[in-house]
Amino acid sequence: xxxxxxxxxxxxxxxxxxxxxxxxxxxxxxxxxxxxxxxxxxxxxxxxxxxxxxxxxxxxxxxxxxxxxxxxxxxxxxxxxxxxxxxxxxxxxxxxxxxxxxxxxxxxxxxxxxxxxxxxxxxxxxxxxxxxxxxxxxxxxxxxxxxxxxxxxxxxxxxxxxxxxxxxxxxxxxxxxxxxxxxxxxxxxxxxxxxxxxxxxxxxxxxxxxxxxxxxxxxxxxxxxxxxxxxxxxxxxxxxxxxxxxxxxxxxxxxxxxxxxxxxxxxxxxxxxxxxxxxxxxxxxxxxxxxxxxxxxxxxxxxxxxxxxxxxxxxxxxxxxxxxxxxxxxxxxxxxxxxxxxxxxxxxxxxxxxxxxxxxxxxxxxxxxxxxxxxxxxxxxxxxxxxxxxxxxxxxxxxxxxxxxxxxxxxxxxxxxxxxxxxxxxxxxxxxxxxxxxxxxxxxxxxxx
Amino acid sequence: xxxxxxxxxxxxxxxxxxxxxxxxxxxxxxxxxxxxxxxxxxxxxxxxxxxxxxxxxxxxxxxxxxxxxxxxxxxxxxxxxxxxxxxxxxxxxxxxxxxxxxxxxxxxxxxxxxxxxxxxxxxxxxxxxxxxxxxxxxxxxxxxxxxxxxxxxxxxxxxxxxxxxxxxxxxxxxxxxxxxxxxxxxxxxxxxxxxxxxxxxxxxxxxxxxxxxxxxxxxxxxxxxxxxxxxxxxxxxxxxxxxxxxxxxxxxxxxxxxxxxxxxxxxxxxxxxxxxxxxxxxxxxxxxxxxxxxxxxxxxxxxxxxxxxxxxxxxxxxxxxxxxxxxxxxxxxxxxxxxxxxxxxxxxxxxxxxxxxxxxxxxxxxxxxxxxxxxxxxxxxxxxxxxxxxxxxxxxxxxxxxxxxxxxxxxxxxxxxxxxxxxxxxxxxxxxxxxxxxxxxxxxxxxxx
Numbered sequence: 001x002x003x004x005x006x007x008x009x010x011x012x013x014x015x016x017x018x019x020x021x022x023x024x025x026x027x028x029x030x031x032x033x034x035x036x037x038x039x040x041x042x043x044x045x046x047x048x049x050x051x052x053x054x055x056x057x058x059x060x061x062x063x064x065x066x067x068x069x070x071x072x073x074x075x076x077x078x079x080x081x082x083x084x085x086x087x088x089x090x091x092x093x094x095x096x097x098x099x100x101x102x103x104x105x106x107x108x109x110x111x112x113x114x115x116x117x118x119x120x121x122x123x124x125x126x127x128x129x130x131x132x133x134x135x136x137x138x139x140x141x142x143x144x145x146x147x148x149x150x151x152x153x154x155x156x157x158x159x160x161x162x163x164x165x166x167x168x169x170x171x172x173x174x175x176x177x178x179x180x181x182x183x184x185x186x187x188x189x190x191x192x193x194x195x196x197x198x199x200x201x202x203x204x205x206x207x208x209x210x211x212x213x214x215x216x217x218x219x220x221x222x223x224x225x226x227x228x229x230x231x232x233x234x235x236x237x238x239x240x241x242x243x244x245x246x247x248x249x250x251x252x253x254x255x256x257x258x259x260x261x262x263x264x265x266x267x268x269x270x271x272x273x274x275x276x277x278x279x280x281x282x283x284x285x286x287x288x289x290x291x292x293x294x295x296x297x298x299x300x301x302x303x304x305x306x307x308x309x310x311x312x313x314x315x316x317x318x319x320x321x322x323x324x325x326x327x328x329x330x331x332x333x334x335x336x337x338x339x340x341x342x343x344x345x346x347x348x349x350x351x352x353x354x355x356x357x358x359x360x361x362x363x364x365x366x367x368x369x370x371x372x373x374x375x376x377x378x379x380x381x382x383x384x385x386x387x388x389x390x391x392x393x394x395x396x397x398x399x400x401x402x403x404x405x406x407x408x409x410x411x412x413x414x415x416x417x418x419x420x421x422x423x424x425x426x427x428x429x430x431x432x433x434x435x436x437x438x439x440x441x442x443x444x445x446x447x448x449x
Numbered sequence: 450x451x452x453x454x455x456x457x458x459x460x461x462x463x464x465x466x467x468x469x470x471x472x473x474x475x476x477x478x479x480x481x482x483x484x485x486x487x488x489x490x491x492x493x494x495x496x497x498x499x500x501x502x503x504x505x506x507x508x509x510x511x512x513x514x515x516x517x518x519x520x521x522x523x524x525x526x527x528x529x530x531x532x533x534x535x536x537x538x539x540x541x542x543x544x545x546x547x548x549x550x551x552x553x554x555x556x557x558x559x560x561x562x563x564x565x566x567x568x569x570x571x572x573x574x575x576x577x578x579x580x581x582x583x584x585x586x587x588x589x590x591x592x593x594x595x596x597x598x599x600x601x602x603x604x605x606x607x608x609x610x611x612x613x614x615x616x617x618x619x620x621x622x623x624x625x626x627x628x629x630x631x632x633x634x635x636x637x638x639x640x641x642x643x644x645x646x647x648x649x650x651x652x653x654x655x656x657x658x659x660x661x662x663x664x665x666x667x668x669x670x671x672x673x674x675x676x677x678x679x680x681x682x683x684x685x686x687x688x689x690x691x692x693x694x695x696x697x698x699x700x701x702x703x704x705x706x707x708x709x710x711x712x713x714x715x716x717x718x719x720x721x722x723x724x725x726x727x728x729x730x731x732x733x734x735x736x737x738x739x740x741x742x743x744x745x746x747x748x749x750x751x752x753x754x755x756x757x758x759x760x761x762x763x764x765x766x767x768x769x770x771x772x773x774x775x776x777x778x779x780x781x782x783x784x785x786x787x788x789x790x791x792x793x794x795x796x797x798x799x800x801x802x803x804x805x806x807x808x809x810x811x812x813x814x815x816x817x818x819x820x821x822x823x824x825x826x827x828x829x830x831x832x833x834x835x836x837x838x839x840x841x842x843x844x845x846x847x848x849x850x851x852x853x854x855x856x857x858x859x860x861x862x863x864x865x866x867x868x869x870x871x872x873x874x875x876x877x878x879x880x881x882x883x884x885x886x887x888x889x890x891x892x893x894x895x896x897x898x
Contacts, residue, residue: 028654030652160638165616184637185614188605188606188609189606191606206479207479223699225481228695246677249697252698257792260785263713266786274796278810281807292778294822296774300770300830304764310763318752320766320770321769321886325878326745333713336713338722340706343706344721346722358730362727373742377746377749429774
């Protein structure tokens with residue numbers, strides 16, 4: 001939905017060259033709202049509008065443009081203006097944007113960017129996607145350890161406008177080793193004691209991540225320690241950047257979506273649905289559908305094996321899909337509970353016995369209930385009190401096997417170093433289908449003779 | 450896994466009453482690590498240790514204790530000490546902790562808490578769980594609009610130690626209406642111009658949430674606007690609190706887990722797996738299993754209806770589970786993709802036609818591939834080139850129907866105001882099972898005569 005409220009005014013300001021009002025529009029509104037009001041403008045118009053903002057405000061508004069518009073603007077607008085914008089964007093965001101541009105265009109822009117910023121961008125480009133290095137920004141508030149509170153505030157005052165956050169101030173020695181952190185609120189609290197040294201205010205036991213760490217591990221650390229930003233260090237504990245809470249929130253969203261896709265037996269997409277090509281999508285789904293299909297073929301073999309029994313008691317077939325799906329559904333519920341428990345670190349492998357007992361009991365309870373409904377249904381479809389017993393006994397067994405198996409498989413897969421989210425549901429579907437058929441027909445032979 | 454590294458030393462410090470070293474332990478380490486090293490101590494011992502920390506450090510370490518230990522300590526330790534701790538904890542966390550305590554104990558503790566803190570806690574207790582009010586803390590950095598930068602820093606310096614964050618400074622008028630915000634970094638940048646008024650630094654277009662807003666909507670707003678904290682206002686735009694990024698991260702984790710549970714056809718748990726009672730767990734799972742079971746019973750009726758055909762061509766039964774699960778699996782993949790796209794706001798109902806075309810095409814492609822494998826399998830199980838054709842034709846149809854239906858159902862459910870995550874998979878399983886049987890047997894009759 002495009003917000004057209006301000007469009008006529010914006011176009012009029014542009015055509016009249018009303019600099020005063022354009023500047024007012026860019027600064028008075030929240031940058032996100034300014035970007036929203038510009039959605040109806042074309043790329044050239046919106047670029048013209050933000051040229052009237054201060055460099056900082058321009059960068060902020062730009063970051064709230066739709067991602068496709070951001071790429072198009074970088075690709076098409078005047079290089080000098082683009083380079084000036086790039087200088088004011090967080091370096092980590094620039095690296096992400098550059099991935100979609102031609103290398104020649106990137107080189108052209110970077111040539112116009114001041115050397116220190118260019119170096120930052122070039123360095124960040126070397127880190128592999130999904131690592132702490134690729135998430136971090138280099139604009140951290142860094143101060144030398146021998147400064148006093150008064151000196152620190154003065155230096156900070158000069159740095160502050162170009163920093164993303166001053167929530168934490170990073171205290172470094174002369175060779176850029178991270179020595180400690182000072183919270184902005186501790187520094188501000190100490191204003192009354194201006195000669196206090198930073199070294200006396202700082203916490204030295206700092207939670208850090210290595211530049212090579214996986215982004216999921218980074219997000220977990222930030223969530224566990226309730227941090228607003230986390231410092232990134234290299235193997236020699238040099239401070240190389242910080243990762244801020246907004247990037248962590250993005251990682252958590254991305255990981256949550258990936259988990260949901262894995263649980264539904266699909267390779268996680270690396271982009272949104274609409275931006276993923278038809279063939280990539282088909283491949284990521286087809287892979288697992290094919291694996292599931294082959295386990296499904298085993299059910300065909302199993303049923304062929306029991307052909308004689310099925311011929312003799314035809315009514316057994318009517319309940320076959322019901323029985324198979326009861327086992328699969330209860331098993332995938334159990335697997336999901338354990339997978340999310342493992343992901344949230346509420347559970348670990350030491351809980352295996354408690355989990356198994358709980359899940360087996362749950363299976364017995366749910367199986368008895370569903371079995372009773374099934375028993376009634378079998379009699380409504382013409383079975384006697386005795387022959388109908390095949391159904392509840394089978395359902396009770398299948399559901400209990402389903403919950404027990406569903407809860408244990410993620411733990412076993414994790415122990416084997418495999419991803420429980422990705423493998424559990426296909427495996428459970430396959431195994432519980434086969435077991436369902438085997439249990440069903442053996443119970444039938446036992447009771448019906 | 451309990452970290453026993455420091456246990457002997459800690460116990461020795463306690464028995465010797467070595468105040469100096471205990472204080473050192475509580476302040477030098479990161480509070481989370483101090484809490485971790487205390488895991489092996491019993492409740493009384495760990496309480497004694499943290500009595501040697503400063504009030505602030507004590508509160509921080511306490512917040513990293515296991516949640517059960519936090520409850521036990523509040524319930525069992527000396528009221529005066531507990532009340533002093535409570536005064537230093539964020540009010541929103543206190544409210545959460547109090548929910549697990551007897552009301553009489555809560556009253557006893559609150560009687561010893563200073564009146565302003567007590568009022569804050571009492572007020573927060575009135576907000577329903579899952580609303581912005583229940584998430585917020587009242588300790589925001591608030592300053593009057595007519596202050597200068599110098600005055601603001603002085604006042605902030607007095608407030609800072611008891612605040613959770615000074616990332617944003619909230620500018621209010623004399624009746625507590627929110628007038629604007631100043632970022633800490635803007636304030637620090639202006640140190641060189643100490644007579645500047647706050648009113649000239651502040652942004653007036655502030656993103657806020659209402660105290661009654663749902664926590665999921667709050668988390669989305671924070672993520673969209675990349676905020677570190679969001680102010681909470683009442684209907685008259687009085688500032689009543691702020692919600693900080695750590696609470697937002699907790700909400701996002703909780704919502705992600707709930708989505709996964711919904712997608713696996715389960716009522717979301719309100720607590721972790723281990724802390725949820727056996728009966729609650731069985732009820733939340735049993736409800737949906739029963740609904741799925743009743744849709745499964747429809748397959749029994751459908752199969753009974755086609756009894757004659759099944760008697761005539763017995764081999765059809767062998768492929769029945771395979772065909773049903775192919776439709777269900779491909780359908781639930783599509784549904785999951787659309788549900789996560791809707792949740793991430795990448796998709797909306799206006800994309801319905803594009804989605805349907807894509808999904809139908811994906812279904813045709815995947816269906817042809819799986820159908821070919823099925824065709825080969827049918828011949829290996831004794832069918833001719835001609836009779837075996839039943840299998841690929843059915844699979845192609847079932848998979849295409851599955852993907853189309855799976856992608857459209859979440860959109861339809863959302864339009865009807867229902868939760869797509871909760872309803873889609875059970876409905877798809879039910880519908881695709883029945884449709885699978887109907888398509889299969891009609892194709893069979895058509896080909897086999």
